[in-house]
Amino acid sequence: MSDLLTTPIPETDAIEATGAQPRSLTLNMGPQHPSTHGVLRLQLELDGETIVKCQPDIGYLHTGIEKEFEVKTYQQAVTLTDRIDYLAPLSNNLCYCLAVEKLLGLEIPPLAQWTRVMLTELTRLNSHLVWLGTHAIDIGAMSVFLYCFREREDILRIFEMYSGQRMMTSYFRIGGLALEPPRGWQQRVRTFIDAFPGKVDEYEELLTGNRIWIGRTRGVGIMSMEDMLDLGVTGPMLRAAGLKYDARKNEPYSSYDKFDFEIPTRTEGDVYARYQVRIEEMRQSARIVKQALEGMPSGRWTADAPHVVLPDREKMKTQMEALIYHFKIVTEGFRVPAGEVYQVIESPRGEVGYYVLSDGTTLPYRVHVRGPSFGNLQAVPRMVAGTLIADVIASIGSMDFVLGDCDR
C-alpha cells in the first residue's frame, strides 16, 4: 500500500491529466443504440466531450424497395409503400397513389379525398405521438411515453377498423380507397378526436414548462435556415426555424385547400422549438380530422374508371363486362400512359416525393422515393459539430427520422 502511495505518477499520464496534450477519441454510436431509433451508426470524433466530427453511416435497412417496384403492377406496388416508413404508412400510400393517378388523369370522388385527408392526419398524429414519446424517453422523461402510446393505440384501432391492419394498412388504392368506410367509423373517430386536444394538454403539462426538459432542449441543435435549405432538410425542422412552408398549404393535394388550419412556426430553430411546432401540429391535425368528420361528403369511394378500379363483387358475378375488367386487372394490371410525375406531399417528417416514370406498360418503369429522413439525416454532421456528446441524443431525436424511410 505504501508502495502505491509513493510511486510517482508517470510523466505521460500527468500530461494527459492537465490537458496539455488533447487527444481525439473516435466513438461509435449505433447501429444498435436505442436512441438512434433504428439502425443508424454515427462515427463520432471527440475531443473530451465535444464533437469534432460526425460521420453518419446509413444503409443498414436498405431493402431494395425501388427495385421491387419495377416488377410489381401499379396496384400491387401500393403494399410496398407502407413498408418504407412504418410510422407514416398512409402518407406514403397517398403520395404514390396521387402520383399514379396524375399519370392516369383520374378524378377521385370527394368521399375518398376527404377520407384520405382524415386518415393521413391521423397518421400524422400517430407519428408525432411516437416521436414525442421516444424523444422524451431519450432525454429522460419516462412517463410521457406511456401517455403517448395510450393515444397511439386508439389511432391504430381506427386504422384496423378501416383496413383490417394496424400498421401496414395499404388502405389507399389507385383510384380511391380499398374498401368502403366501415360502419360506425364516425363514432369511433369522434370519441377519439373530441378527447385528443385534452390529451395534448396533458403532454404539455408534463414537458412544456418542465425545467429539466427546457434545460436539455433550449438552445440545443440549432442550425441556420441557409444550412438547412442547402442540405435538403424539410418539414417541422424548417418550420421551427421560421420558414412558413407546408406542402398541404403551398401545393395543396387531395382537397387540403378546403380545410381550415394553420401552419405553426417558431423562429428559434432549436430542439425546443421543434417540440413546440410538432405539438402545435398535433392540435392542427386534430382540427383537420374534426372538419373532415363533420363535413364528410357521401358517394362512392372509388373513381369511375372500370379499367383501373376493381368492380364490386356483386357486379362481377352478374355482369359480363365487369367480369372481363376484373379478370384483366387481376391478371395483368392496368396500363398507365407513358410519362413522368413527381408528386410531393407533406408527411409527418417533411417532404415525401414520389417520382414515377411510366413507359406505357402495366409495370412502373422506375419509381424513386425521396424520403424526408434521407435529406434530414444528411444535416446531422452540421448540426452536432461543436456540441456536447450528451446533446447529440437530443439533436438527432428532434429530427424524427425513420431509418426505413432513409434507406428504403
Place this chain on the structure above:
Amino acid sequence: MLPENLKENATATALEAFDGTAVVSGKFDRDELTIEIAPEKIVSVCGFLKYDLRFVRLSTVTGVDWYPAEPRFEVVYHLHSLDRNERLRLKCRLPGAVPEIDSVTEVWRGANWFERETFDLFGVRFRNHPDLRRIMLPDDWEGHPLRKDYSITGDRV
C-alpha cells in the same frame, strides 16, 4: 432547343437566354416542366438556377436506366423554388460505357448523399464529388442494383 409550347414559359426561356447551348430539349407535361441539359453544362446551369432564378432547394437527384437504349442513363434532378412555389425537373443523358457527370455539390451541399445514392445504385460517377462512396450497400458490393440488367432474384448457386 425549346419546343413551341415552352416559348411562353418564364423559367424555360430564362434558361435558354442564359445558355442556349445547354438546353437540349424541354417539355411541359401534366403541369410539370422538364428540361434536358447537356451533361457538361450541368454545374453552370444549376448555379444560374439557384442564384438567379432562386431555385434554392434541390429536392432529389436520381437516375433512370434505359438499357439497352443509348444514351443509356438519365440523371434526374428535381429543383424547388420556395419564392415562386415552382418545381423544375432537369435531365442529363449519359452514355452507358462511361456514365460520368460533374457533381452539383458545389451548388447545393445537399446533393452529396443523393449523388452517392445514384452512384451506388446506378454506377453513375460524379466528378469532383467530395466523398463518392457507396451509401446504401456495403463497400465491397459488386454491381449496381437499379440497373435494368441487374437480376432482381439473384443468381442460382
